[in-house]
Structure formats: structure tokens, C-alpha cells
Amino acid sequence: MSTDTGRILVVDDDRAVRSALRVNLGKAGWEVQLARDGAEAVDCLRSRPVDVVLSDVMMPNMTGLELLRVVRERWPETRVVMMTGHGSVPDAVEAMKAGADDYVIKPISRDELLVILSRALREKALRAEVVQLRAELDARYGFEQLVGVTEAMQEVYELVTAVADSDALVLLTGPTGTGKELLAHAIHRRSPRRDAPFVRVNCGALPEGLLESELFGHEKGAFTGAVRQHLGRFEQAEGGTILLDEIGEIPLQTQVKLLRVLENGEIQRLGSRSTRRVDVRVVAATNRDLRQEVRAGTFREDLYYRLHVFHIEVPPLARRRDDIPLLAQHFLERFAEKYHRPVQRISGRVMEQLLRHPWPGNVRELEHTIERAVLLCRGEELDRVQLSPVHGATETAPGVLPPGTTLPEALLDAERRYVVEALKASKGVQAQAARALGISRSNLNYRIKKLGISVKDVVYE
Structure with missing residues (x-):
């Protein structure tokens, strides 16, 4: 049996239609079962489930719509394609709303039917893969919101597990949107400091003067506008973990003071003559190549080596494409619940689009893409998605292929x-x-x- 075919149950009260479909689908490699009506189809499914049910809409005893509802309730992994005559297209549309994967209009085109059935089978395989990956993730990893079972992510999980229960300084590197902050949270939660504060500082979002005050604090009167004493983020994180996000953006003058904190565990508030000891675990993150910054003279070499105690490189989404179905379903479920949308699954066509997209914005771009799609979706299946254009990509007219090439x-x-x-x-x-x-x-x-x-x-x- 081909990977593009499987077991199919044909349900139609017309004997001639059943016979013709058995011959044509059998020649195409499908293993065909036949049923005269919905009740007989249910009996067949009880004895042996199939990959796809191909059912007529109008049948005596149990209609195709009634059969569809039974299949969706009892065998949700089975794909359902409806057959209808020209006069009952509205019934087929109603079936689509009730959860059918597709429909064909009689008289049936053999080629069109085979394409539809092949697509339904691919969608079944994609959903099974998502279920399998989720089960594997739940069984092997418990990394909260971190989702991924590829080899690249398994290496990351192993490093996190190895370093989490220590106080070692950790440097997380990787492109924007890969989940470095989530990893920092995972390290904190698995450490003995899990019950103490986790404090994040975006070092690139603050000007130089304000950054020092935010990190180390200041005394009253230390500068114009300092009307009261202020505890810096290191003191706020006492006993816990501080994440220095975008550490490559820190100015050189501030880097000197940060190095002293990392080496001696002491901070000095602005306007103070004394130092104070702090007990804080430091995790740093950057999307920059710090070695290149050292060569360019914008990052201190001694600070670089002090940060490079335990390095974890977070891979871009392009290096973990097998995680895309799992991530997409994860985001779909989260946003469907958040925005009270009925969408439950992603169509095979959309999943193929997601798998082909280069994702320059990484996991964050995928997350935002699914969030927007869920907001716009009104059915149970997410069947369209708007992908951001890739800068620098060459525009090609749709449908233009070399002559003679499909x-x-x-x-x-x-x-x-x-x-x-x-x-x-x-x-x-x-x-x-x-x-x-x-x-x-x-x-x-x-x-x-x-x-x-x-x-x-x-x-x-």
C-alpha cells in the first residue's frame, strides 16, 4: 500500500456508485470497504477503523450528516469526505461546518477525488505526528512553555538540566525570538532559588545613565531627580536570579561596574561610598556575537570570558523545523482558549505553508502568526494564515514554472x-x-x- 493511500470506507445507498468507487480506488492502491448506509458504516468502523470515510450526504436510515457526527465523536482521528449531487451542495457546506474535511460533487471526477483523499490522508498523518510529539514531550521533558523534541532542542534541555541546580553564570545566545527568556525562567525554576525572585532587565531598552541606576540602585540626592533611595535590580533579585537580557547593548563604562559585581558579588549604589554584597544568580542573554563585539572594541574581553562560564546556544527555528507542527498546535490551543475561539486544528494546507516558511523571526514570529490567525478564525479548523514577507526575497509571479515542469x-x-x-x-x-x-x-x-x-x-x- 502506497504512503499516499490507506484504508477507506465508502458509504452510499447506490450499489453502482459503491462498485465504481471500489474499482477505481482499488486500482489507485486504496484498501476499500463498502457500506450501504450510515448504520452499516458504524458497524464496519466498530470492527475495524479506517483512515478515511467517503460518505454520501443523502441516505435512508442514517444520513451522511448523522454519520459524520458519530465519526467525529467516536473516531475523531478518522478523516471524512462527503459526496453530494449538484442539488444538495448546501448540505455539503453544512457538513463542512460540522467537521467534514472536504466534499466532492457527483458525478465524481476520479483525479479530483484522489487529490482530495490524498490531502485528507496527509492531514491525518500530520495530526498523528502532533499527538505523538506532544506525548513524547510530556513523557520526556517538563520544560513548562518550552516546546520541542528535535535533536537541537534536546541538547539545549540537557544543558539546562545540567546547569540549573548550580549557581554557575549562564550565557544564552541565539537570534531574536528563539526563546532565550523562557530558558532563563526554566533555569531559575529548576534551581534551589526557585522560590526567590526572578528579575529581568532589558539592558538595551535603557539609556546609559538610567541603566546604572536600574542595575545597582541609587541614594537620595545622587543626581537631579533622585528624591528618594532606589534599590537596583540586583538587590531586588536577592536570593534569586537576575536575567541580563541583551547584555551586548551595555555601554563600556557600565561593563566595568558589572564585571566587579560578577567577580566579587558586590554592588555600589550611585551616590554611595560603600559597597553591598548581593547573593544573586546571573543569567545573561544576547542575540549578538560577543566575540565580534570584543574584536570591534565595543565589549570588554575580560567581561566576555567572565560571562562565558556556561554557554547555551539556542537554535533558530530554521534548524528545528520538525518542531513546527508541535509549536503551531501549542500556540493554537493557547490562543483559542485565551480568545474563546472554537478552532481546534490546523489544516494540512496551512501546516505545509508553515513548514515551508523561513521564519526569520523564529518562534516569536510563529507565535504571533498563529495568534493573528486564531483571532480571524471562526470555524473549528484553521484554514488560512498570513505569513510575513521575507526581506530580500525575490518576488516571483505565482504559477510561473519552467516550460514542461509541474x-x-x-x-x-x-x-x-x-x-x-x-x-x-x-x-x-x-x-x-x-x-x-x-x-x-x-x-x-x-x-x-x-x-x-x-x-x-x-x-x-
């Missing part, structure tokens, strides 16, 4: 090029190539076989 052929050719280039760059090391492509090694192996790529030929050509 869209599936063009997509396979592009996929082949990316896989081949990754294998060349890694000199055939498949684990390294998979990380570069943002997929799992098993997924890469599947693509190599599907595309007929010889790794040996690629490496030594």
Missing part, C-alpha cells in the same frame, strides 16, 4: 538541491547535514531514499 517536480528539484548541498557541506556526515537542514536524521534518511540520492556520489563527485 509544481511537484519543481518542489522535488528544490528539495534535492538543498539536501545535496547540505551533504556536500558536511562531507557526508548525515547527522551534521540534518542539523543544518533543521530536520531529524531519520527525516533526512527518508528524504535521501525518496529523492534517490547516493551520498557516496554526492561527497566524491
Whole structure:
């Protein structure tokens, strides 16, 4: 049985329709069961569930709509496609509102039906993958709002687990939107300081003079406008954890004072002659390359090495694409509950769009994209999404392909090029190539076989 086919239950009170569909679908590779009406279909499903139910709308005893409701309640993972005549299209539309995946109009076009059934089967596989990934995540990891089971994220989880119960300084690096603040929270929650304060400072959002006051505090009269004593963020975080977010933005003069805090555990308020000891665990985060900043003279080398005690690099979403279905469903459920929307699932077409998008804004961009889509969605299925344009991308007229090339052929050719280039760059090391492509090694192996790529030929050509 092909991966594009599966088990299908055809339900129609017309014997000729049932026979024709059994022949045509059987030739296409489907394993076909037949039922004369809804009641017989339910009996078939009780004895052996199927991947897809293809049901007529108008039938005696139990209508297609009634059967649809039973299938949705008892076998929610089964996809349902409705068949209808021209005169009963409104009934098919009603079926879509009730949870049907699609519908076809009689007389049925064989090619159109096979496309619809293939799409329904892919959607079933995507949903099963989301359920499996969520179960794996729940069983193996308990990282609160952190979602991901790819190899890249497993490495991050292992590092967090290893360092959390110590007081070691942690440096989190990675592009904007990858979840560095969530990781800092996870480190705090798994530390002996979990019951003490967690204080975040956005070092890039404050001007130089105000940043020092915010970090270290000031005494009354320390400067114009200092009408009372102010405790800085280090003192506010006493006994707990302070996150110095965007630490690469700190001015050089402030870096000197920060280095003293990190080395001696002492702060000096502005306007004070004495120092005070603080007991604080420091986590720093940046989207900058601090080594480059050191070379450019904008970041102190001694501070860089002091921060680099325990480094965790957070991967961009492009390097963990297999996490996208799980992340998207996670955000959908959160925002559906927050905004009281009925949406429960993401269509296969939308999921394919999400998987193809480059996500320059990383997880945060995906989160905001799903939030907007949920707000605009009025049904149970999220069937459209607005993706942000990628700056610098070349605009191509829709539908323009090289002469004689179909869209599936063009997509396979592009996929082949990316896989081949990754294998060349890694000199055939498949684990390294998979990380570069943002997929799992098993997924890469599947693509190599599907595309007929010889790794040996690629490496030594």
C-alpha cells in the first residue's frame, strides 16, 4: 500500500456508485470497504477503523450528516469526505461546518477525488505526528512553555538540566525570538532559588545613565531627580536570579561596574561610598556575537570570558523545523482558549505553508502568526494564515514554472538541491547535514531514499 493511500470506507445507498468507487480506488492502491448506509458504516468502523470515510450526504436510515457526527465523536482521528449531487451542495457546506474535511460533487471526477483523499490522508498523518510529539514531550521533558523534541532542542534541555541546580553564570545566545527568556525562567525554576525572585532587565531598552541606576540602585540626592533611595535590580533579585537580557547593548563604562559585581558579588549604589554584597544568580542573554563585539572594541574581553562560564546556544527555528507542527498546535490551543475561539486544528494546507516558511523571526514570529490567525478564525479548523514577507526575497509571479515542469517536480528539484548541498557541506556526515537542514536524521534518511540520492556520489563527485 502506497504512503499516499490507506484504508477507506465508502458509504452510499447506490450499489453502482459503491462498485465504481471500489474499482477505481482499488486500482489507485486504496484498501476499500463498502457500506450501504450510515448504520452499516458504524458497524464496519466498530470492527475495524479506517483512515478515511467517503460518505454520501443523502441516505435512508442514517444520513451522511448523522454519520459524520458519530465519526467525529467516536473516531475523531478518522478523516471524512462527503459526496453530494449538484442539488444538495448546501448540505455539503453544512457538513463542512460540522467537521467534514472536504466534499466532492457527483458525478465524481476520479483525479479530483484522489487529490482530495490524498490531502485528507496527509492531514491525518500530520495530526498523528502532533499527538505523538506532544506525548513524547510530556513523557520526556517538563520544560513548562518550552516546546520541542528535535535533536537541537534536546541538547539545549540537557544543558539546562545540567546547569540549573548550580549557581554557575549562564550565557544564552541565539537570534531574536528563539526563546532565550523562557530558558532563563526554566533555569531559575529548576534551581534551589526557585522560590526567590526572578528579575529581568532589558539592558538595551535603557539609556546609559538610567541603566546604572536600574542595575545597582541609587541614594537620595545622587543626581537631579533622585528624591528618594532606589534599590537596583540586583538587590531586588536577592536570593534569586537576575536575567541580563541583551547584555551586548551595555555601554563600556557600565561593563566595568558589572564585571566587579560578577567577580566579587558586590554592588555600589550611585551616590554611595560603600559597597553591598548581593547573593544573586546571573543569567545573561544576547542575540549578538560577543566575540565580534570584543574584536570591534565595543565589549570588554575580560567581561566576555567572565560571562562565558556556561554557554547555551539556542537554535533558530530554521534548524528545528520538525518542531513546527508541535509549536503551531501549542500556540493554537493557547490562543483559542485565551480568545474563546472554537478552532481546534490546523489544516494540512496551512501546516505545509508553515513548514515551508523561513521564519526569520523564529518562534516569536510563529507565535504571533498563529495568534493573528486564531483571532480571524471562526470555524473549528484553521484554514488560512498570513505569513510575513521575507526581506530580500525575490518576488516571483505565482504559477510561473519552467516550460514542461509541474509544481511537484519543481518542489522535488528544490528539495534535492538543498539536501545535496547540505551533504556536500558536511562531507557526508548525515547527522551534521540534518542539523543544518533543521530536520531529524531519520527525516533526512527518508528524504535521501525518496529523492534517490547516493551520498557516496554526492561527497566524491
